[in-house]
Amino acid sequence: MIPRNIQNVAAEFDGLPGIGPRAALRFAYWLAAQPKERLKRFAQALLGLSEGISRCRICGNWSEGETCSICADTSRDRTVLCVVATPQDLNVVEGSGSHTGLYHVLGDLLDPIEGRTPETIRLKELFVRIGEQGAGIKEIILAFDPDVRGDTTALYIARQLAGTNVAITRLARGLPTGAQLEYADGATVAEALENRRKTG
Numbered sequence: 001m002i003p004r005n006i007q008n009v010a011a012e013f014d015g016l017p018g019i020g021p022r023a024a025l026r027f028a029y030w031l032a033a034q035p036k037e038r039l040k041r042f043a044q045a046l047l048g049l050s051e052g053i054s055r056c057r058i059c060g061n062w063s064e065g066e067t068c069s070i071c072a073d074t075s076r077d078r079t080v081l082c083v084v085a086t087p088q089d090l091n092v093v094e095g096s097g098s099h100t101g102l103y104h105v106l107g108d109l110l111d112p113i114e115g116r117t118p119e120t121i122r123l124k125e126l127f128v129r130i131g132e133q134g135a136g137i138k139e140i141i142l143a144f145d146p147d148v149r150g151d152t153t154a155l156y157i158a159r160q161l162a163g164t165n166v167a168i169t170r171l172a173r174g175l176p177t178g179a180q181l182e183y184a185d186g187a188t189v190a191e192a193l194e195n196r197r198k199t200g
């Protein structure tokens with residue numbers, strides 16, 4: 001018989017990315033054995049997630065203020081925009097140290113089967129941003145996973161921006177097909193950025 005409180009905690013873990021019911025239960029039992037102070041810290045950190053951060057109003061990245069530190073940094077190249085699916089992907093590109101421009105976080109990639117259409121990800125915001133008078137964006141770098149969803153999203157963006165002066169480039173296939181940007185190391189991403197290719 002599993003105590004109700006442990007079941008409750010396990011239920012919260014169950015279904016997190018990569019976590020099934022067994023692992024969820026293992027976490028719950030492990031936490032139950034921790035000192036009270038440790039549990040309080042854990043709970044406080046979760047509360048901080050719900051209260052302390054929001055989406056940057058410009059790029060969509062998580063931010064502690066209205067505008068994230070990258071968008072607020074005036075030393076960055078405002079003519080180059082790196083478009084990523086998720087904040088984690090942004091961190092990987094930023095961690096490579098090879099991108100000095102700004103970012104745009106879509107939130108996800110197009111996947112019609114899963115119901116991710118141009119309306120459900122932050123594509124409209126991207127096009128508005130590019131089209132803004134005086135924005136001066138000359139190049140957008142598509143840093144997407146090299147898979148069907150990445151290809152679909154890249155093609156859609158290229159079509160929407162056809163006829164504009166914005167150059168569209170995509171990370172070189174230094175990333176093996178099917179690889180996930182999220183797990184790529186900095187050197188690989190730096191190389192893929194360096195060898196990015198025109199698309200569309």
Ligand SMILES: [Zn+2]
Pocket residue numbers: 056057058059060061067068069070071072
């Ligand atoms: Zn931002």
